[in-house]
Amino acid sequence: MATNTEKDTVSGQYTTGHEWDGIKELNTPLPRWWVWVFYITIVWAVGYWVVYPSWPTMNGYWAGTFGWHSRTQVVQDLEQAQAAKGVYLSKLKDASLEDIIKDKDLLNFALAGGRSVFNENCAACHGVGGVGAYGFPNLADDQWLWGGTLDDIKTTITYGIRNTNPNSRQSEMPAFGGGDKLNDAQLNDLAEYVLSLSKNGTDPAAAERGRAIFSSNGCDGCHGETGEGNQAVGAPALAAGMWLYKAKEVKAQKAQIISQIQNPKGGVMPSWADRGLDDATIKELAVYVHSLGGGK
Amino acid sequence: MSANQAVLPKSLPRQAKGALYASHQKAYPRFQNNGNFRRLKWLAMAILFAIYWGFPWLRWDRGPGAPDQAILIDMPGRRAYFFFIEIWPQEVYYLTGLLIIAALGLFFVSALLGRVWCGFACWQTLFTDLFVWVEQFFQGERNARLALDRAPWSAGKLLRKAATQASWLLLSLLSGYGFVLYFDNAPTLTRDLVFGQASLNAYGFMGMIGLFCYLLAGFAREQVCIYMCPYSRFQSAMFDEHSLLVSYEVWRGEPRGHLKGAVQGRNPEDVFAGRGHCVDCRMCVQVCPTGIDIRDGNQLACIGCALCVDACNSVMDRVGLPRGLVSYDSSFNQAARSRGDSSARTRIMRPRVYVYVAVIGLVAAVMVYALGTRKTYDVNVLHERTPVFVELTGNRIRNGYTVKILNMVREEGRYRMALEGLANAGITVIGIDGEGLSAVELGVPPDSVGTYRVFITAPRASLHGKKGDLTVVMTNLSTGKVVRHESFFAGPE
Numbered sequence: 001m002a003t004n005t006e007k008d009t010v011s012g013q014y015t016t017g018h019e020w021d022g023i024k025e026l027n028t029p030l031p032r033w034w035v036w037v038f039y040i041t042i043v044w045a046v047g048y049w050v051v052y053p054s055w056p057t058m059n060g061y062w063a064g065t066f067g068w069h070s071r072t073q074v075v076q077d078l079e080q081a082q083a084a085k086g087v088y089l090s091k092l093k094d095a096s097l098e099d100i101i102k103d104k105d106l107l108n109f110a111l112a113g114g115r116s117v118f119n120e121n122c123a124a125c126h127g128v129g130g131v132g133a134y135g136f137p138n139l140a141d142d143q144w145l146w147g148g149t150l151d152d153i154k155t156t157i158t159y160g161i162r163n164t165n166p167n168s169r170q171s172e173m174p175a176f177g178g179g180d181k182l183n184d185a186q187l188n189d190l191a192e193y194v195l196s197l198s199k200n201g202t203d204p205a206a207a208e209r210g211r212a213i214f215s216s217n218g219c220d221g222c223h224g225e226t227g228e229g230n231q232a233v234g235a236p237a238l239a240a241g242m243w244l245y246k247a248k249e250v251k252a253q254k255a256q257i258i259s260q261i262q263n264p265k266g267g268v269m270p271s272w273a274d275r276g277l278d279d280a281t282i283k284e285l286a287v288y289v290h291s292l293g294g295g296k
Numbered sequence: 297m298s299a300n301q302a303v304l305p306k307s308l309p310r311q312a313k314g315a316l317y318a319s320h321q322k323a324y325p326r327f328q329n330n331g332n333f334r335r336l337k338w339l340a341m342a343i344l345f346a347i348y349w350g351f352p353w354l355r356w357d358r359g360p361g362a363p364d365q366a367i368l369i370d371m372p373g374r375r376a377y378f379f380f381i382e383i384w385p386q387e388v389y390y391l392t393g394l395l396i397i398a399a400l401g402l403f404f405v406s407a408l409l410g411r412v413w414c415g416f417a418c419w420q421t422l423f424t425d426l427f428v429w430v431e432q433f434f435q436g437e438r439n440a441r442l443a444l445d446r447a448p449w450s451a452g453k454l455l456r457k458a459a460t461q462a463s464w465l466l467l468s469l470l471s472g473y474g475f476v477l478y479f480d481n482a483p484t485l486t487r488d489l490v491f492g493q494a495s496l497n498a499y500g501f502m503g504m505i506g507l508f509c510y511l512l513a514g515f516a517r518e519q520v521c522i523y524m525c526p527y528s529r530f531q532s533a534m535f536d537e538h539s540l541l542v543s544y545e546v547w548r549g550e551p552r553g554h555l556k557g558a559v560q561g562r563n564p565e566d567v568f569a570g571r572g573h574c575v576d577c578r579m580c581v582q583v584c585p586t587g588i589d590i591r592d593g594n595q596l597a598c599i600g601c602a603l604c605v606d607a608c609n610s611v612m613d614r615v616g617l618p619r620g621l622v623s624y625d626s627s628f629n630q631a632a633r634s635r636g637d638s639s640a641r642t643r644i645m646r647p648r649v650y651v652y653v654a655v656i657g658l659v660a661a662v663m664v665y666a667l668g669t670r671k672t673y674d675v676n677v678l679h680e681r682t683p684v685f686v687e688l689t690g691n692r693i694r695n696g697y698t699v700k701i702l703n704m705v706r707e708e709g710r711y712r713m714a715l716e717g718l719a720n721a722g723i724t725v726i727g728i729d730g731e732g733l734s735a736v737e738l739g740v741p742p743d744s745v746g747t748y749r750v751f752i753t754a755p756r757a758s759l760h761g762k763k764g765d766l767t768v769v770m771t772n773l774s775t776g777k778v779v780r781h782e783s784f785f786a787g788p789e
Binding site: 130242291 | 680681682683686687688689691694696726727749751
């Protein structure tokens with residue numbers, strides 16, 4: 001307990017009585033304005049308790065006279081955002097995809113909305129900007145499995161691919177090989193032929209033998225005689241030389257093709273109508289994907 | 297005593313011995329409304345206030361659709377207008393040139409004439425000066441004001457104080473009003489402000505500038521100059537012995553003393569025999585807006601307003617002594633005259649004056665050149681990052697770009713875009729018909745930025761390695777001016 005307080009002659013203030021090696025501590029009072037601001041904040045806090053949610057009670061909490069709630073605040077904000085977009089959204093609902101593309105303002109709105117919806121829902125597989133990944137199609141190039149027109153894209157997004165929705169795009173490539181139908185040498189020849197369709201072959205003799213295997217096994221039924229593919233059944237155009245299951249190095253692509261002939265993989269895409277996206281949002285998405293560079 | 301020593305302060309102002317802290321004492325400047333420097337101050341105030349409130353009303357025709365205010369900073373429109381100059385946000389570096397010239401100008405006048413900026417032109421000085429005049433108008437002379445502040449509250453005191461505060465607030469609001477005029481069309485903004493139609497921004501900034509005018513000119517006053525302003529700290533570094541400063545002639549004034557008996561009818565030489573000319577009337581202290589005693593020598597708190605020169609001259613006239621006991625003079629002259637050498641004259645043209653003039657001229661020339669050759673159109677090419685490139689059928693690669701064309705004139709611009717550095721490259725622009733074009737024509741509306749999404753496609757064979765140079769060559773079809781923008785074209789390994 002400090003007892004040795006004294007008045008400092010220079011400042012006119014009393015000291016606290018603490019002393020360290022002759023250095024004494026002044027007991028300068030707080031400025032009056034500071035004290036008053038402090039009192040006002042206390043009064044303010046009391047008012048705050050009354051109007052806003054504050055104290056816990058036996059069976060809940062004091063909700064405040066303003067009735068403010070963070071949840072209702074979020075709902076209000078969402079409603080406001082929705083209302084702000086209302087004009088364009090109602091236009092989007094009625095407009096056809098072709099109309100949207102022609103109306104510059106509507107197009108910009110759809111592209112902005114589409115980009116954010118794409119990044120939220122689609123980019124996980126297709127990548128930001130639709131660059132694709134191993135097994136997930138690149139949406140920015142000029143090759144489409146199921147068609148690249150606005151309507152094709154919208155149908156694919158709405159119903160998806162190989163899922164449980166009855167309208168989803170369905171197809172399945174049968175498995176060849178495994179010893180009973182095609183042996184290893186035949187698989188090699190067939191793969192050489194497939195590579196030669198896109199002028200990437202390295203063994204013309206094997207490719208020539210593979211041509212017969214290609215037609216006798218009915219590959220041309222879906223992939224076309226010259227490997228042009230068929231978008232009605234999602235059969236890739238082998239002649240384009242763009243691979244969904246692309247090897248890291250060009251030399252290893254043959255192994256990927258053989259693997260696909262033996263154990264075909266077919267990607268699954270959900271139906272986004274079933275996932276809860278409304279028609280206007282799907283239109284935005286279709287327009288956005290179409291704009292990535294590959295739209296037909 | 298050397299010239300340099302003459303300007304050193306004898307003691308720190310307003311500080312008792314031993315104290316490290318001095319509480320603020322309110323200054324009650326005596327507003328003496330006569331004298332040459334007082335007239336000069338009124339003139340400077342009139343000119344500068346006329347500029348401040350008047351310039352936003354000047355018009356400058358820029359053609360239809362463009363603002364016709366001569367000086368305008370259009371924040372929402374992202375433009376700044378200064379008579380024939382129109383500046384876009386990315387050209388703010390012109391402001392750097394202006395600020396450099398302003399700083400050098402301050403050094404220049406400080407070296408020549410001391411703190412004339414502080415004393416005659418500074419916003420803080422002008423408004424404080426005006427506020428003191430208002431204070432004196434309602435509350436009377438210095439002595440009356442001192443007495444009024446000591447007196448108990450009465451109806452009269454309340455009325456005088458209220459009238460002062462009301463006038464200060466009105467002037468403060470006007471200062472805020474003048475400020476916001478530079479950011480919007482002055483006539484319509486004035487109408488909107490009066491009828492409550494202006495934006496919250498306009499009222500907010502008007503209120504904020506006004507509030508600070510009220511606080512700084514009404515209450516903080518000389519404390520702004522002494523404690524807050526950085527310029528007052530370094531302006532004295534520009535002084536030398538030839539700089540004209542407000543100086544007290546120590547050699548003539550000391551030893552000071554009160555006059556004994558009447559002076560009228562007596563020969564001044566008899567009256568002032570054996571003593572200094574300073575009669576210690578303290579007029580120089582009373583008129584000082586920062587409350588200092590100039591007889592202590594040149595000091596930090598002196599803003600060089602020269603009101604003490606007027607005050608002392610009026611006293612010297614009355615006692616029949618020559619003027620200039622306190623005067624605008626250099627320490628070189630003072631030192632010479634204290635030796636009895638009256639032929640010495642301050643040198644105006646000194647090396648540092650030449651250097652300042654040369655540097656100011658250089659910066660001004662650079663600015664004139666930059667403004668004279670200012671681009672009226674520019675091109676930006678941004679390579680898209682997601683995806684960096686896309687492989688297409690037929691061994692082709694496509695890269696995406698965002699091309700921005702800045703059309704900085706007030707007429708529609710037509711531009712031709714072509715490519716260099718990439719063989720067999722084709723351009724496709726979203727929203728423009730045609731694919732794989734070698735050149736494409738793009739339009740941009742007047743005074744705006746045209747943004748185009750551009751795809752460039754090239755055979756894989758055209759690209760050696762992962763990344764190659766690509767130059768976008770943009771030709772302005774109305775002027776023929778060509779802008780080349782370096783970008784790149786990327787592909788797989």
